[in-house]
Amino acid sequence: MDTPTIELMSALASMHESGKYSDLTIVTANKSYPVHRVLLASRSSFFEGACSNPFRESETGVIDLTEDDPTAVEYMVHYFYHLDYLNKPLSRRSSKRSNPSISPRMSRFPARQPSKKLNLTLVEDPLLAMLSAATPATPLTEEAEHLQPDDQDALELPAKLPDTPMQDQFMDDPFDYVFTETKADDEQSHLVTHAKVYAIAEKYGIIGLKSIARKKFAAQIEAHLDSDELPEACQEAYESTVDTDRGLRDIIIQAFRSHPNLSSRKDVELVLRETPSLAFELFRVASGLPITS
Incomplete structure (x- = not known):
């Protein structure tokens, strides 16, 4: 996945988590979600109509979905910001809450290297990696003389962004990567959930979500x-x-x-x-x- 795509997906994930600039609220039986009407209206025929026509929803800014399955609504909202559901994409906010982790291919750096510039590139956050790649590399050059040849190659940041969960989730077609977000040993029972997400995607005219739910359902039925x-x-x-x-x-x-x-x-x-x-x-x-x- 290229750098601009990483930047966009990380920004959307951050908007989802923080609710910043939201101008619409989806209400379910047990939870409410601050969302962005331009994002929903451009991806769903139902939300486009609710936001553009003189309905109560467009005036109050509240979409009442209390009659729908709360879990299906939650995954629908998640899809709008992550192009998927039942996955755990990395975002700027989540990366700040967690401890920085070292990519396996970078683990051979000696512990004696204290450089903040170097450690910044090892944080598995795409935006931080972009920032480091765009910064002059003079401090890194001074440290490079203490490294082995293989380690010096790893410092070529623009061509080697750090591994992140997002890199494994996005391909050219956003509807074809859905089978890569779960591992067999982490698989849970979600067959009924996929059926509910499929139904809510059809109800609200969300073509991409419907396609993903169908693929997930097809992938899991043999295991169930x-x-x-x-x-x-x-x-x-x-x-x-x-x-x-x-x-x-x-x-x-x-x-x-x-x-x-x-x-x-x-x-x-x-x-x-x-x-x-x-x-x-x-x-x-x-x-x-x-x-x-």
Whole structure:
């Protein structure tokens, strides 16, 4: 990721955390979020209408989403500022609260080097790295004579920005990096959450968030085939979307096609009894008929 992109994403993250310059408030059942209407209105058809038309929301500056799932709203707001959700991007404020950490590739610097200029570049904050890269390197040149050749190469800052979580999260297409933010050993049960985020993205016309939620759902469904969360996630996906929205439904149907024994589970059977649309589609699959006419 190039330096201007790092700067932009870090600035957005800081705005999200501080709420500075916010001119709109989203209210849920248990929390409120100070947000920026220009950012939301440019990314969501719902918020664009709420902010530009003579509705109560545009006059009061308060968007009441108390009827929506609070967790889904939280992740929706997070997406507006981070292009993702369920991740932990670095920001200027969070980096100041935490202790500076050394990048693994820089760990071979001797402990006797006390230079503040050098330590500044080791802080995993993209804006601090940019500041150091733009500052004349005279102090570093004086210290470089005490370093080994490999260490001198590491001081070429403009070409070697420090490793940060953000560098692993952003690629050319903002909708294609979503599988890189979690590790297998840190994986939690979020299948139902992805279904709820998908539904709220559709409800409020947030195309990018809907795409990310679908990809996360598809990536996790195989890992949840034996979990208690699978039936609930299937029911959530079918009850929170219209019949013509095949985004999550096709993923679920494909899972049942690939694993026919799923239908024999007692918990799945109970959900099928309560979710006629899913039961009907699985019946058509079992009969060799197309899902939709």
